[in-house]
Amino acid sequence: MEKPLISFIITYYNQPLDMLLECIDSIIVLTLTSDEREIIVVDDGSDESPVNALMTFGDEITYVRQKNQGLSEARNRGIQMASSQYLQFIDADDTLNLEAYEHCIQIAKTQKPEMVVFDFSSTQTSSAEYKAQPAQSGSHYMRHNNIHGSACGYLFSRSVLGDMRFTPGIYHEDEEFTPMLLLRAENVIVTSAQAYYYQQRPDSITNSRDTNIIQKRLSDFKGILRRLHIAADRMPIDDKTALQRRVAQLTMDYIYQVIRLTRSRKQLESEIQELTRLSLFPLPNQAYTTKYTWFRRMSATSVGRALLMRIIPLTHKER
Numbered sequence: 001m002e003k004p005l006i007s008f009i010i011t012y013y014n015q016p017l018d019m020l021l022e023c024i025d026s027i028i029v030l031t032l033t034s035d036e037r038e039i040i041v042v043d044d045g046s047d048e049s050p051v052n053a054l055m056t057f058g059d060e061i062t063y064v065r066q067k068n069q070g071l072s073e074a075r076n077r078g079i080q081m082a083s084s085q086y087l088q089f090i091d092a093d094d095t096l097n098l099e100a101y102e103h104c105i106q107i108a109k110t111q112k113p114e115m116v117v118f119d120f121s122s123t124q125t126s127s128a129e130y131k132a133q134p135a136q137s138g139s140h141y142m143r144h145n146n147i148h149g150s151a152c153g154y155l156f157s158r159s160v161l162g163d164m165r166f167t168p169g170i171y172h173e174d175e176e177f178t179p180m181l182l183l184r185a186e187n188v189i190v191t192s193a194q195a196y197y198y199q200q201r202p203d204s205i206t207n208s209r210d211t212n213i214i215q216k217r218l219s220d221f222k223g224i225l226r227r228l229h230i231a232a233d234r235m236p237i238d239d240k241t242a243l244q245r246r247v248a249q250l251t252m253d254y255i256y257q258v259i260r261l262t263r264s265r266k267q268l269e270s271e272i273q274e275l276t277r278l279s280l281f282p283l284p285n286q287a288y289t290t291k292y293t294w295f296r297r298m299s300a301t302s303v304g305r306a307l308l309m310r311i312i313p314l315t316h317k318e319r
Contacts, residue, residue: 009078026095072166100195121194138182142242
């Protein structure tokens with residue numbers, strides 16, 4: 001029996017039930033037949049199981065419940081269960097945009113790339129005009145472009161994934177996973193289709209003001225920077241250059257988040273010293289983007305960092 005085309009791995013943890021159902025509906029309305037798709041809901045130990053509501057979908061859904069272990073382990077469980085040619089991660093409070101995602105499906109069916117890279121949307125509608133770039137390697141794409149951090153922005157083949165998995169027990173796990181996945185791919189098609197509707201929730205981890213959560217987020221993020229930096233040094237030159245660009249972008253984002261989340265000049269200067277010790281700072285003198293160039297110059301001096309402390313926006317709950 002031929003494998004399904006796509007396994008949709010939905011990770012669920014205490015999100016509103018109506019959002020989960022809407023997420024599943026956005027998959028079922030796609031033109032994929034039931035033989036072409038596989039929908040896996042991984043419940044990461046929610047306070048209340050959604051299984052009763054999922055009964056209405058019958059055999060359309062594979063549901064598994066595990067004790068709470070975090071997003072990485074939930075996705076790893078979904079990977080373990082998936083049997084399709086391609087994998088697509090979806091958070092339970094997000095949806096796919098129908099026409100835009102159909103465009104991605106057609107690319108997978110007709111051109112059979114290892115990865116399809118698409119865009120995100122802040123609305124449940126998107127432009128009907130899609131531009132797809134010629135096939136390229138993931139390394140080439142990363143050397144010349146910023147990439148999405150979220151693993152949900154990629155439709156990728158099981159073959160390119162191989163034995164790679166998410167690192168358990170950390171925040172920002174996507175920032176480690178996605179660049180390493182892209183570097184494995186020799187046939188990547190990038191499209192402008194805004195195929196994924198991402199909903200910002202005020203109660204999400206990224207919006208938490210809990211001091212312990214903030215410090216763990218920053219610690220985990222720095223650990224990812226260190227591991228990616230070490231990995232880059234062991235790679236062939238093209239892959240090394242690609243990953244070094246990504247590490248520089250993430251280091252910039254890390255400094256930005258230290259300022260935004262802690263509002264502490266003392267912690268900022270301490271982190272700068274640590275990044276310097278890890279050979280992650282100063283930021284490389286590369287003209288990646290205008291924003292990067294501007295930030296690199298400002299962050300390089302104590303006076304510039306003091307100014308960054310003043311101009312970087314406050315978090316939502318501090319306003």
